Amino acid sequence: MDDRAAIQCVGFVGVGRMGGPMAFNLHRAGFVVQAFDVASAPLQHLAQAGVPTADSLQTAVTNAGAIILMLPSDDALRQTMEGSEGLLSCLQPGQLVIDMSTSTLASSRHFATLVAERGATMLDAPVSGGEAGAQAGTLSIMVGGDTTALERCRPLFEALGRTITHIGGNGLGLVAKYVNQMLMEATFCAVAESFALAAKAGADLAAIYQAVGNGLGGSRVLDSMIPQLLSGDLGHGRELALHYKDGGYALAAGEFLGAWVPVTQLTHDLFAAAVAAGQETHSAVAVARVYEQRTGVQIVSQPATGTGK
Structure with missing residues (x-):
């Protein structure tokens, strides 16, 4: 996958109270979104709103230039990344992984290293602004990771938030x-x-x-x-x-x-x-x-x- 091409397809993993409105805003902005969640109810809600959904994580991310994670906990991040059917097992070189949930610093830096070993790039980009900000597309986004990767993702972030701040290297968005x-x-x-x-x-x-x-x-x-x-x-x-x-x-x-x-x-x-x-x-x-x-x-x-x- 060309790691310089403009991102058009987005795999969105975790579409609950925060992730659902965010996935919808990307869809409304013209991105091709494939949404996935381990729970069926939020997927049904998005499907009714016209957002394409996937029946597995692998299907959601296969053709994605960027993969956004909006997960409820550090444990959920580990479960999503690891295992025979986890994201690390199907990640392709050139893909961007953007963890917009709040996880632990140790986990974030650990997975950034593993993602890089597979020829992909990971950003941590947690948000502030709550459900109202997610719905309105006015979140504050704090980004840690490579500057070039951030600029490639900027159109996605602009569909989700009002303030986008690059803090520094991997993990510093979380800090x-x-x-x-x-x-x-x-x-x-x-x-x-x-x-x-x-x-x-x-x-x-x-x-x-x-x-x-x-x-x-x-x-x-x-x-x-x-x-x-x-x-x-x-x-x-x-x-x-x-x-x-x-x-x-x-x-x-x-x-x-x-x-x-x-x-x-x-x-x-x-x-x-x-x-x-x-x-x-x-x-x-x-x-x-x-x-x-x-x-x-x-x-x-x-x-x-x-x-x-």
Whole structure:
């Protein structure tokens, strides 16, 4: 396969909550997409939207110039890459493998080496922006890997995202994603903790937000979190569980690199407590429930009928 030709055919593996809208956006942009997932329901949904689907991973990737992976976990990445029917077994020289999911740094660099040994190229290109960004095609894409490969993939990325940033070599796109997650998760916990203190003191939480929101303590996380706390609508969709997973990968990267990440360890423990308390199906704002349990004060308002709890 010519590793300089413009990419027209894309094999898309993993078409769930994030991958499905992304595959559709590529299809809508004019790429020839072959979608595959181990679950039948998301494939049926895409087929109804006019996106071609494949009955096996091998069929999805055979004629693809680029193969995009959008998988739910590091374990799923390993299962997809390895084995007699895994991607490594059918990869062709000149193909591009783009892992847009969030996996561990160790796995990503390991598979980048194995992909290169087969004459292909691998990029790590995790995203930020959630389901809304995936649907709107406005994701932030953080890319690690070869610059030439990135430029060849740029038309694909432009169909999926608004911001495309080349961070550096293999694995550094993931490092950028870890930094994003570490900052967000620490801020979610800091907001919950500080507003729990305010609630313990009997302060009006809306007034506290008005006082600090435009100061140096303000942030996009604060601006998204406080309306949810005040309305009692903690959302849904397993966002908190995904933050917990990604926080674990950030900790694993710290261990892999020999970095000291004590704040990340603490926030990960707090998210673990939220998962243990049954909050994994809500947004990350639900980490506030941990502070409610420990302090005995109410931070999350009673929701209106029909909203999250």
